[in-house]
Amino acid sequence: MSTVASRRPDAEPVNxxxxxxxxxxxxxxxxxxxIAVLYLISITLMFFVGGFFAVLFRINLLEPEGxxxxxxxxxxxxxxxxxMVFFFLVPSIxxxxxxFLIPIMVGAKDLAFPxxxxxxxxxxxxxxxxTMYAVFRGGVDTGWTFYAPYSSTYSNSYVxxxxxxxxxxxxxxxxxxxxxxxTVHKMRAPGMTWSRLPLFVWSNYATGLIQVLGTPVLAIVLxxxxxxxxxxVGIFDPNIGGDPILFxxxxxxxxxxxxxxxxxxxxxxxxxxxxxxxxxxxxGYNFVAFSSMAIAVLSFVVWGHHMFLTGESVYTGIAFSFLxxxxxxxxxxxxxxxxxxxxxxxxxFDTPMLYAFGFxxxxxxxxxxxxxxxxxxxxxxxxxxxxxxAHFHYVMVGGMVMAFLGGVHFWWPKITGxxxxxxxxxxxxxxxxxGFNLTFFPQFILGYLGMPRRYHNYPPEFQALNVLSTxxxxxxxxxxxxxxxxxxxxxxxxxxxxPNPWGATGLEWxxxxxxxxxxxDETPTVTEEAYNYGPVExxxx
Amino acid sequence: MAETIVPVGxxxxxxxxxxxxxxxxxxxxxxAATLGMWTFLITEVLFFGGMFASYAVxxxxxxxxxxxxxxxxxxxxxxxxxxxxICSSLTMALSVRAAQxxxxxxxxxxxxxxxxxxxxxxxxxxxxxxxxxxxxxxxxLHWGGYPEHPEFAHHAQILFFLYFCMTxxxxxxxxxxLGLLTYLLVQGVRRVFHASYFAPVEMIGLYWHFVxxxxxxxxxxxxxxxxxx
Amino acid sequence: MTGHSHIPKVGxxxxxxxxxxxxxxxxxxxxxIEMGEFNIIVALLIAVTKASLVVWIFxxxxxxxxxxxxxxxAGLVWLSILILLTYSDYSSRNWTYxxxxxxxxxxxxxxxx
Numbered sequence: 001m002s003t004v005a006s007r008r009p010d011a012e013p014v015n016x017x018x019x020x021x022x023x024x025x026x027x028x029x030x031x032x033x034x035i036a037v038l039y040l041i042s043i044t045l046m047f048f049v050g051g052f053f054a055v056l057f058r059i060n061l062l063e064p065e066g067x068x069x070x071x072x073x074x075x076x077x078x079x080x081x082x083x084m085v086f087f088f089l090v091p092s093i094x095x096x097x098x099x100f101l102i103p104i105m106v107g108a109k110d111l112a113f114p115x116x117x118x119x120x121x122x123x124x125x126x127x128x129x130x131t132m133y134a135v136f137r138g139g140v141d142t143g144w145t146f147y148a149p150y151s152s153t154y155s156n157s158y159v160x161x162x163x164x165x166x167x168x169x170x171x172x173x174x175x176x177x178x179x180x181x182x183t184v185h186k187m188r189a190p191g192m193t194w195s196r197l198p199l200f201v202w203s204n205y206a207t208g209l210i211q212v213l214g215t216p217v218l219a220i221v222l223x224x225x226x227x228x229x230x231x232x233v234g235i236f237d238p239n240i241g242g243d244p245i246l247f248x249x250x251x252x253x254x255x256x257x258x259x260x261x262x263x264x265x266x267x268x269x270x271x272x273x274x275x276x277x278x279x280x281x282x283x284g285y286n287f288v289a290f291s292s293m294a295i296a297v298l299s300f301v302v303w304g305h306h307m308f309l310t311g312e313s314v315y316t317g318i319a320f321s322f323l324x325x326x327x328x329x330x331x332x333x334x335x336x337x338x339x340x341x342x343x344x345x346x347x348x349f350d351t352p353m354l355y356a357f358g359f360x361x362x363x364x365x366x367x368x369x370x371x372x373x374x375x376x377x378x379x380x381x382x383x384x385x386x387x388x389x390a391h392f393h394y395v396m397v398g399g400m401v402m403a404f405l406g407g408v409h410f411w412w413p414k415i416t417g418x419x420x421x422x423x424x425x426x427x428x429x430x431x432x433x434x435g436f437n438l439t440f441f442p443q444f445i446l447g448y449l450g451m452p453r454r455y456h457n458y459p460p461e462f463q464a465l466n467v468l469s470t471x472x473x474x475x476x477x478x479x480x481x482x483x484x485x486x487x488x489x490x491x492x493x494x495x496x497x498x499p500n501p502w503g504a505t506g507l508e509w510x511x512x513x514x515x516x517x518x519x520x521d522e523t524p525t526v527t528e529e530a531y532n533y534g535p536v537e538x539x540x541x
Numbered sequence: 542m543a544e545t546i547v548p549v550g551x552x553x554x555x556x557x558x559x560x561x562x563x564x565x566x567x568x569x570x571x572x573a574a575t576l577g578m579w580t581f582l583i584t585e586v587l588f589f590g591g592m593f594a595s596y597a598v599x600x601x602x603x604x605x606x607x608x609x610x611x612x613x614x615x616x617x618x619x620x621x622x623x624x625x626x627i628c629s630s631l632t633m634a635l636s637v638r639a640a641q642x643x644x645x646x647x648x649x650x651x652x653x654x655x656x657x658x659x660x661x662x663x664x665x666x667x668x669x670x671x672x673x674x675x676x677x678x679x680x681x682l683h684w685g686g687y688p689e690h691p692e693f694a695h696h697a698q699i700l701f702f703l704y705f706c707m708t709x710x711x712x713x714x715x716x717x718x719l720g721l722l723t724y725l726l727v728q729g730v731r732r733v734f735h736a737s738y739f740a741p742v743e744m745i746g747l748y749w750h751f752v753x754x755x756x757x758x759x760x761x762x763x764x765x766x767x768x769x770x
Numbered sequence: 771m772t773g774h775s776h777i778p779k780v781g782x783x784x785x786x787x788x789x790x791x792x793x794x795x796x797x798x799x800x801x802x803i804e805m806g807e808f809n810i811i812v813a814l815l816i817a818v819t820k821a822s823l824v825v826w827i828f829x830x831x832x833x834x835x836x837x838x839x840x841x842x843x844a845g846l847v848w849l850s851i852l853i854l855l856t857y858s859d860y861s862s863r864n865w866t867y868x869x870x871x872x873x874x875x876x877x878x879x880x881x882x883x
Contacts, residue, residue: 110563112573186573220591231681233702240695313862583845590849631787761813765801
């Protein structure tokens with residue numbers, strides 16, 4: 001079913017997209033770039049599925065009494081969380097942008113294990129299908145955190161299907177991380193030392209470490225949950241001496257590092273974008289690189305901050321609180337270094353840079369509010385409120401989703417060979433920024449005033465802020481739909497892009513757009529440091 | 542036989558070394574495979590680790606219930622199984638060595654022996670599980686209420702579940718291992734492995750040794766601690 | 771990077787096998803001696819020794835790259851984090867905070883004249 005593109009003299013050069021046609025050439029590909037595209041389509045679909053649930057429950061929150069039944073509301077926010085966390089945020093940048101770029105950035109022809117890469121996508125699809133099965137049968141109402149004993153004993157929803165869907169998706173994540181780790185260690189081109197790697201590679205390498213070390217514990221805790229639910233063995237059943245807190249320990253051992261799986265790749269994207277659109281090397285390269293590693297390591301010893309109110313002794317709380325403050329330091333180092341990169345740089349405001357600015361500001365707010373939650377005394381008041389919801393949406397949506405959009409726009413010409421319309425993209429970025437802040441800033445206030453999360457109703461005095469938040473969400477939704485339209489439009493009608501439309505440094509900008517199947521005609525030899533931005537006049541697109 | 546490094550004569554062909562196109566050299570391919578397998582084994586360490594953590598918690602908060610379970614653990618069968626797996630690790634290591642030296646017949650025989658030892662392990666495990674079933678000690682499926690120590694029935698239920706979970710997960714990994722060894726046997730018979738290409742044997746060997754190591758910890762923790770003469 | 775795999779001696783492999791069998795016997799025999807808290811410590815020490823032999827010799831880590839050794843150590847460190855940090859919550863549950871006079875506000879400091 002695959003045919004080699006017939007070549008006319010004026011035909012476009014052979015690249016990874018046109019080298020073969022037909023569904024078999026896509027579904028059985030081992031080319032990391034094609035797999036990245038397959039992932040891009042899949043996670044975009046899941047993003048809108050998760051967003052759909054958000055639309056519904058934000059509508060519910062227009063009225064203090066709620067609109068849907070409480071049981072329905074519980075399913076809506078649970079499915080939103082499960083789909084967004086496990087099927088969008090965790091795989092987003094690693095499986096799409098990093099999959100596409102890491103081999104090129106290190107100077108290799110593919111990842112270390114191309115077939116494992118394809119397998120990871122198939123596993124992701126199976127996990128998504130299992131979870132969608134749970135959705136169509138009526139959903140899960142346990143929250144994305146699946147806390148026992150509700151999930152193990154009392155819930156009447158499709159816990160098993162959803163848990164198995166997530167369990168499966170976890171293996172996809174493990175395989176991706178494993179592939180990146182081995183690729184970065186063993187497939188670097190001659191001269192590509194660790195200190196010459198783009199910071200995007202450092203970030204995704206650190207992400208891979210977290211994926212490999214943390215996700216297996218999620219797998220086992222979901223398996224234990226499944227046994228409990230199927231056979232009532234009692235491991236999390238307090239009636240017979242089982243401990244629901246054990247579930248939380250095992251769950252958060254993964255799920256806290258998971259939030260760093262979600263944000264680290266975004267930070268890598270920001271490093272690349274800020275350097276390119278300041279035409280300046282990233283300030284403090286070593287610090288930024290090591291901060292990624294520090295985050296990866298420290299992320300594993302802070303999970304108790306999700307459990308301050310479970311009866312932990314105050315000494316345990318103090319220890320986890322202190323460590324949580326420590327893990328904020330490397331993130332702050334990155335923010336300082338990005339800012340210092342821009343200082344006295346030649347800053348331009350192309351769309352990727354707009355998203356980067358959004359990221360830096362919003363991630364900082366999200367990160368600082370995380371410190372409110374890491375502080376024992378204030379967490380007592382804000383745990384389980386909308387303050388938490390606003391905090392993590394600031395880092396995940398204001399941070400990660402913006403980084404994802406920025407990265408997609410930055411590398412779009414490389415991936416597709418086309419440019420998108422700049423006016424529309426800037427407009428969409430603005431809509432996203434406005435919509436985002438309108439949605440989530442009121443939630444900080446609501447949480448601080450005491451509105452609990454995961455409730456379908458609320459006291460009437462909170463209605464104005466909730467309506468504002470829902471209005472913001474509808475604007476945000478528009479902001480997400482616009483890029484879908486013009487990006488797809490650009491595939492056919494966008495102007496063709498050359499190898500380096502941004503004048504950026506990096507191996508990916510030295511090859512054609514889109515790249516050939518094996519990326520390089522000859523393995524490159526690297527002789528320069530990363531971000532070798534000379535005087536502005538020398539770097540031409 | 543003296544220790545030898547694989548002799549460097551003329552370089553073997555890309556076909557002989559099964560060199561895949563994205564690798565620059567067979568050494569790079571082997572290095573990548575080794576690091577990849579170790580990374581995978583680390584994920585397995587954390588996977589089993591979750592169960593070990595659960596076991597550590599429950600064992601320590603319910604020490605008397607834990608002590609009461611030890612009489613049902615058959616030390617003879619457990620100890621025999623430990624010895625069986627140790628033998629299988631030896632034959633596995635010898636089969637890797639045979640592949641490295643292009644010794645086809647020893648490779649095949651050592652693989653077969655490894656599979657025999659692995660099967661003996663599973664058969665003994667099967668007898669143990671059968672005994673537990675008959676005695677009504679399978680939580681959720683066939684739990685008899687723990688008649689000899691009803692005061693510990695609930696806590697013992699949790700502990701026996703962990704016993705089945707840990708040994709069952711281990712047995713599942715053994716079964717997968719037997720499948721992988723079957724693949725190696727078939728490939729070995731077809732003369733696929735030799736001094737220039739033996740990575741699958743070595744990688745599956747690493748997996749097999751790892752499964753042995755899990756049992757090395759399961760045996761004392763489940764069978765030996767808590768029992769007295 | 772290793773250019774060539776190391777081929778072990780048969781004698782080495784058999785010696786490790788013998789040591790593992792002996793240690794299995796030792797750990798079984800010792801388990802019948804009542805030592806209180808030390809039973810589990812001894813059992814785990816023996817298990818760690820056996821596992822180390824398997825890792826070092828059977829799995830070839832002795833002759834492998836420092837990177838592989840680092841990965842092995844990292845796996846063990848992370849396993850320890852999981853078990854020890856989880857378990858520490860349980861063992862510290864009873865540690866209640868003893869309020870000190872000096873933390874109760876002004877005028878409650880150490881014995882004043």
